Amino acid sequence: MENLSNWVFGTTFGYDWTREAYQETQASSFVTLIFGLAIWVVILVLAAQYESWTSSIG
Secondary structure (H helix, E strand, O other): OHHHHHHHHOOOOOOOOOHHHHHHHHHHHHHHHHHHHHHHHHHHHHHHHHOOHHHHHO
């Protein structure tokens, strides 16, 4: 949306995200971090369950 707005209107018009759209743009940078932490927790749980690092990963 930002690219389309800049392409169509150039610098003549401005825009601002509000409410849910603003929150989504702010939270999108944390998706990779949260996904990585989730995978790390799964590996730790499986390692604790099977009492081995190699059994949980492979």
